[in-house]
Amino acid sequence: MNELMMASPMARAKSELTGNQVNVSLAATFEHTVGTPCCDNPKIQTKNVDVFYAENHAIQDVSLDMGANEVTALIGPSGCGKSTYLRCLNRMNDSIDICKVSGDFILDGEDIYAKSQDPVLLRARVGMVFQKPNPFPKSIYDNVAYGLRIHGLTQNKAELDDMVEDSLRKAGLFEEVKDRLNAAGTSLSGGQQQRLCIARTIAIQPEVILMDEPASALDPIATAKTEELIAELKENFTIVIVTHSMQQAARVSQRTAYFHMGRLIEVGETDQIFTNPQHELTEKYITGRFG
Amino acid sequence: MSLITLIFLLLVLAMFTYFIGKQKIYAQYQAQPKSPGRRILTLPKYFGYVAAMWSLFPALLVWMLIELIEAPLINHQITNYLASQQIEVGENLSLYLNEIKNIEASHLADIEPIKQAIYHRYTQLNTLANNSKNVIVMAIALLMSIYILKRIKVDTAARKIFEKIIELILLMAASIAIMTTIGIVLSVLFESVRFFGEVPVMQFMFGLEWSPQTAIRADQVGSSAAFGAVPLFLGTLLISFIALLVAVPLGLFSAIYLSEYASVKFRTVAKPILEILAGIPTVVYGFFAALTVAPFIRNLGESIGLSVASESALAAGLVMGIMIIPFVSSLADDVLSAVPKTMREGSLGLGATQSETITKVLLPAALPGIVGGVLLAASRAIGETMIVVMAAGLAANLTVNPLAAVTTVTVQIVTLLTGDQEFDSAKTLAAFALGLMLFLTTLVLNMIALYVVRKYREQYE
Ligand SMILES: Nc1ncnc2c1ncn2[C@@H]1O[C@H](COP(=O)(O)OP(=O)(O)OP(=O)(O)O)[C@@H](O)[C@H]1O
Ligand SMILES: [Mg+2]
Numbered sequence: 222m223n224e225l226m227m228a229s230p231m232a233r234a235k236s237e238l239t240g241n242q243v244n245v246s247l248a249a250t251f252e253h254t255v256g257t258p259c260c261d262n263p264k265i266q267t268k269n270v271d272v273f274y275a276e277n278h279a280i281q282d283v284s285l286d287m288g289a290n291e292v293t294a295l296i297g298p299s300g301c302g303k304s305t306y307l308r309c310l311n312r313m314n315d316s317i318d319i320c321k322v323s324g325d326f327i328l329d330g331e332d333i334y335a336k337s338q339d340p341v342l343l344r345a346r347v348g349m350v351f352q353k354p355n356p357f358p359k360s361i362y363d364n365v366a367y368g369l370r371i372h373g374l375t376q377n378k379a380e381l382d383d384m385v386e387d388s389l390r391k392a393g394l395f396e397e398v399k400d401r402l403n404a405a406g407t408s409l410s411g412g413q414q415q416r417l418c419i420a421r422t423i424a425i426q427p428e429v430i431l432m433d434e435p436a437s438a439l440d441p442i443a444t445a446k447t448e449e450l451i452a453e454l455k456e457n458f459t460i461v462i463v464t465h466s467m468q469q470a471a472r473v474s475q476r477t478a479y480f481h482m483g484r485l486i487e488v489g490e491t492d493q494i495f496t497n498p499q500h501e502l503t504e505k506y507i508t509g510r511f512g
Numbered sequence: 513m514s515l516i517t518l519i520f521l522l523l524v525l526a527m528f529t530y531f532i533g534k535q536k537i538y539a540q541y542q543a544q545p546k547s548p549g550r551r552i553l554t555l556p557k558y559f560g561y562v563a564a565m566w567s568l569f570p571a572l573l574v575w576m577l578i579e580l581i582e583a584p585l586i587n588h589q590i591t592n593y594l595a596s597q598q599i600e601v602g603e604n605l606s607l608y609l610n611e612i613k614n615i616e617a618s619h620l621a622d623i624e625p626i627k628q629a630i631y632h633r634y635t636q637l638n639t640l641a642n643n644s645k646n647v648i649v650m651a652i653a654l655l656m657s658i659y660i661l662k663r664i665k666v667d668t669a670a671r672k673i674f675e676k677i678i679e680l681i682l683l684m685a686a687s688i689a690i691m692t693t694i695g696i697v698l699s700v701l702f703e704s705v706r707f708f709g710e711v712p713v714m715q716f717m718f719g720l721e722w723s724p725q726t727a728i729r730a731d732q733v734g735s736s737a738a739f740g741a742v743p744l745f746l747g748t749l750l751i752s753f754i755a756l757l758v759a760v761p762l763g764l765f766s767a768i769y770l771s772e773y774a775s776v777k778f779r780t781v782a783k784p785i786l787e788i789l790a791g792i793p794t795v796v797y798g799f800f801a802a803l804t805v806a807p808f809i810r811n812l813g814e815s816i817g818l819s820v821a822s823e824s825a826l827a828a829g830l831v832m833g834i835m836i837i838p839f840v841s842s843l844a845d846d847v848l849s850a851v852p853k854t855m856r857e858g859s860l861g862l863g864a865t866q867s868e869t870i871t872k873v874l875l876p877a878a879l880p881g882i883v884g885g886v887l888l889a890a891s892r893a894i895g896e897t898m899i900v901v902m903a904a905g906l907a908a909n910l911t912v913n914p915l916a917a918v919t920t921v922t923v924q925i926v927t928l929l930t931g932d933q934e935f936d937s938a939k940t941l942a943a944f945a946l947g948l949m950l951f952l953t954t955l956v957l958n959m960i961a962l963y964v965v966r967k968y969r970e971q972y973e
Pocket of ligand 1: 274277300302305306
């Protein structure tokens, strides 16, 4: 575990600087994904996923399952396609004109990209917390109530109040904002905004929650709270989390997938990945010894 | 030597000075001992610029001064000449001199001998003045050139001087624009004050009747002037309101379509086309309103049993609304596009539909900018004249019926001031008072718009 602590931002920056070298070694060594892409009780299954941004082949032939009621962590160097892959799972990439997605995406046996699938309802089932906090320019209360209102999830004001409070509590924000629920969401600090976005997402109780670096703007205390929340949420939900923090991945996830240059290099039980990585690239990345 | 030749010579000299000055500094740089480290030096061209300006500007300044005193000086000489020749010119000297100056050489023979003599004297003086002017200006330019070329050396703070001169030129341009604006406002203000000396402010602002025809003779009946501006402002409001009723929904909806739904290709084609609407001359809109829309409305009204005036507020308002669509759509499109993409994704990611995202997140976020666009469109509508002249008529009716003929402030200003008018009757002065009111109204609207837009900008920066 000590070695994991060394995977500092410095080491990551270094790995980016030497990206070319890595590429060469990747071409030499990558043949297929190492580990176990499938799992026993999958909530989401993806097969042979390719994503293009115009000419840029951002995801190349990735097959990966995400188990129900567990946390899957996606790790890998910056620009390797973690966000891109994550956004495919709730069809967020539909709104990017140049983005072309192919492959099989199955949620509970349903094809996510089927013609009959309504992306609006899909996104209500597969919620997302974005990399950058993006509260609406509305009050804190209205931010959280937004999803509840558009889906008509509450019968009356009192119920709405309860749900808002409950979601804010779960996101560890309620105590800080309970006196100013009518203040603008954008007036909060960056970390508070991120927790507001988490509250907003869990308020509508999606089945799957996709989190794109939810803790990157948080201090250690708020990060710990968020991790607690994730542990709690996984009892009822399925969670996919992108993170740059090895420690975080090790703490919160049951399975970890390592991406590199648009490819899924290795996937497996989190304990195994961090203690006994099979692939050379994975090992280099998690120990911070690139190049 | 003509004007063009003089300018040409001055420019050639300035250019020459530029090259010599530049060359001189260049040579001095070369002559300097090479220091070990690379020192950064002011480029020789800046010395050239400074030298060129020295040769040009004092000469131009003197030229301007000479131009100013030339005419009075010649007049003075002629007057002296007249006096010395004991020629009687009657009481109006300047008129007489003008007559002499306007004599054409080809008709000289037909003119009485005295005038011929004066004319000759005049041309003689004129040529003398011209020649000496040319000589003086060229001499100054030349002297300054030689002086500066001798003086300029490596230590001259050429770049600093050059920057100062550039700054001065820019300042002059800016102050001309500002002074003109201030001048216009002040002149309108002074004339208005004169008007309010004749017609009480209260009567002007709250009077319900507008008929600016003053009696020419005191005993004339039926044409005592009334300067109540309420009907005009009501007419302006009515037409602007109709115009906004057309422009706001159409402009807003097309902006939403362009920024949220349209493909990039469609957008790049459609947006400029929409903006062309603002570039069509208003007189074209005017006859479109008067010849197409107004008759159409009248026929439509008659077919359902309404009486519609042949010139109606509705026709003018509708067409004006079309004209100001781009003011609303362009600004609304800009602010909608400025709402960060992450905001859209946040909403879509919660399972909101696109229209929910637009009405619940984007429009509220962009609202200040949209309001700004609407206010800009409103001040444009209030100031518009041509369409109203052609389609809404001149009758100052006190009505809010869109089917009746009404008139607006701007139209009345035009009618008050066109034709032969004395510029000190209450009637013409009223135009300035109206102008002042209009100016204040649009100023306030613009200030609100700017304030709202600025406040909006701070939000996402
Ligand atoms: N909207 C887009 N348009 C075009 N290319 C994109 C877009 N988004 C991502 N890409 C490209 O796809 C590749 C993967 O990007 P992605 O955002 O998925 O990386 P990431 O792994 O999430 O990186 P980070 O850790 O920095 O967030 C990059 O090469 C990027 O340039
Ligand atoms: Mg990312």
